Amino acid sequence: SNDWRQMWKDLGMDLEKHDEFLAPVPEVYGKLFMAQENRPKGMGYFDFVVGDIHGIRVKELVDHKANGGKVVASFCVFVPDEIITAAGGVSIGLCAGAQFPVPTGEQVLPRNLCPLIKASVGFKLDRICPYFQVADFVVGETTCDGKKKAWEILDEFIPTHVMELPQRRAEADKALWIEEIRRFKEKMEKESGVAITAEKLAASIKIANEKRAALQRLYNCRKADPAPISGKDVLLISELAFFDDPKRFTQQVNALCDELETRIVRGEGIAEKGAPRILITGSPMPIPSWKLHAIIEGSGAVVVCEETCTGTRYFETTIREDGATLDEQLAAISERALNINCACYTPNNGRIEDILRLVKEYNADGVVYYNLAFCQPYSIEYRKVEKALQEAGIPVIKIESDFSEEDTGQLQTRIEAFLEML
Numbered sequence: 001s002n003d004w005r006q007m008w009k010d011l012g013m014d015l016e017k018h019d020e021f022l023a024p025v026p027e028v029y030g031k032l033f034m035a036q037e038n039r040p041k042g043m044g045y046f047d048f049v050v051g052d053i054h055g056i057r058v059k060e061l062v063d064h065k066a067n068g069g070k071v072v073a074s075f076c077v078f079v080p081d082e083i084i085t086a087a088g089g090v091s092i093g094l095c096a097g098a099q100f101p102v103p104t105g106e107q108v109l110p111r112n113l114c115p116l117i118k119a120s121v122g123f124k125l126d127r128i129c130p131y132f133q134v135a136d137f138v139v140g141e142t143t144c145d146g147k148k149k150a151w152e153i154l155d156e157f158i159p160t161h162v163m164e165l166p167q168r169r170a171e172a173d174k175a176l177w178i179e180e181i182r183r184f185k186e187k188m189e190k191e192s193g194v195a196i197t198a199e200k201l202a203a204s205i206k207i208a209n210e211k212r213a214a215l216q217r218l219y220n221c222r223k224a225d226p227a228p229i230s231g232k233d234v235l236l237i238s239e240l241a242f243f244d245d246p247k248r249f250t251q252q253v254n255a256l257c258d259e260l261e262t263r264i265v266r267g268e269g270i271a272e273k274g275a276p277r278i279l280i281t282g283s284p285m286p287i288p289s290w291k292l293h294a295i296i297e298g299s300g301a302v303v304v305c306e307e308t309c310t311g312t313r314y315f316e317t318t319i320r321e322d323g324a325t326l327d328e329q330l331a332a333i334s335e336r337a338l339n340i341n342c343a344c345y346t347p348n349n350g351r352i353e354d355i356l357r358l359v360k361e362y363n364a365d366g367v368v369y370y371n372l373a374f375c376q377p378y379s380i381e382y383r384k385v386e387k388a389l390q391e392a393g394i395p396v397i398k399i400e401s402d403f404s405e406e407d408t409g410q411l412q413t414r415i416e417a418f419l420e421m422l
């Protein structure tokens with residue numbers, strides 16, 4: 001609408017490029033999402049959010065800033081939202097899953113680098129992401145080498161605070177991370193002018209935990225056969241979890257779960273009963289990287305779980321709510337990150353245990369190991385995961401890809417062959 005154009009302009013966006021970027025979305029979205037038969041009605045809210053993806057929510061953030069609040073962008077589930085919210089800020093997860101800004105990212109980054117990093121930086125340079133434009137600053141982390149070094153470049157374009165994330169989980173690492181959490185708390189207090197109290201932090205921990213609980217409930221629904229909702233729709237919801245107002249989002253996810261739980265009782269599904277059930281594990285799938293789900297579900301299978309940061313790694317680890325003092329709360333927040341099994345840790349055997357557990361919990365027939373091109377931590381970890389799955393008799397296939405559509409045909413052939421084997 002015209003209102004949004006003025007807002008985008010005020011945010012310093014490149015309107016022409018932005019039009020070009022958004023132009024194909026309605027058609028792609030219509031084909032992939034709206035055309036699904038027997039889709040849960042509760043998806044209506046999420047369709048609405050996507051339909052106005054750069055509108056109302058951005059306006060809320062602009063208004064939030066006009067009222068003196070901060071908007072903080074981040075790229076990793078380790079970054080503690082709770083501290084941002086406790087200082088009256090809004091946290092936005094900005095990981096990017098589109099091909100469009102990748103060539104621009106390549107102007108300042110090497111080409112043989114993870115597309116997620118190139119897209120993220122490309123979005124800032126292209127000035128086509130209003131969330132990036134509205135953000136006061138970015139929080140980066142020392143996870144993989146690619147991200148760690150990209151923050152130095154991104155900092156040229158938007159202030160970037162880097163949290164040093166431990167690589168292991170020994171006592172020294174725990175001490176480092178809690179210090180980083182404290183340093184971030186001080187940074188947030190300085191930026192916002194708001195003192196973070198135990199009371200405020202308790203409230204924001206609760207909000208974040210409720211969001212995680214709603215996502216867990218949604219995932220639990222997928223354990224039914226037939227699955228009451230497609231993997232695509234759940235992936236979309238997980239992606240929107242990083243942008244939307246947390247309270248409203250939680251309410252909408254819970255409303256959808258009410259409907260799904262009724263469907264389960266009635267034996268209603270989005271796929272046929274007995275359709276092959278797939279667990280995806282690996283690199284994150286930020287919006288709009290829907291390609292793999294589209295191929296798998298287009299071939300008659302259903303994705304029932306994602307062991308990714310746009311999946312279980314985002315919500316399975318919650319924060320203890322029994323901390324009465326700030327120190328106890330900060331300790332609880334720091335524990336959470338150390339319990340997330342990201343391949344950036346060494347060793348990271350917890351991830352293998354998670355995958356084996358999730359295959360059982362979700363009754364998966366096979367595992368698709370999704371590796372973003374040039375993502376080394378996940379690519380290297382494949383060997384161990386593959387071995388554990390083979391020993392457990394669970395079929396697995398490794399798919400290495402990016403956000404472009406160039407390899408769709410080839411992936412389709414490989415996935416179909418894999419599904420036939422199950």
Ligand code: BJ8
Nearest residue numbers: 076077114143144283309342375
């Ligand atoms: S906790 S997975 S969100 S670091 S895909 S940029 S690892 S080269 S995203 Fe991640 Fe946090 Fe870990 Fe999760 Fe690097 Fe790999 Fe790219 Fe990645």
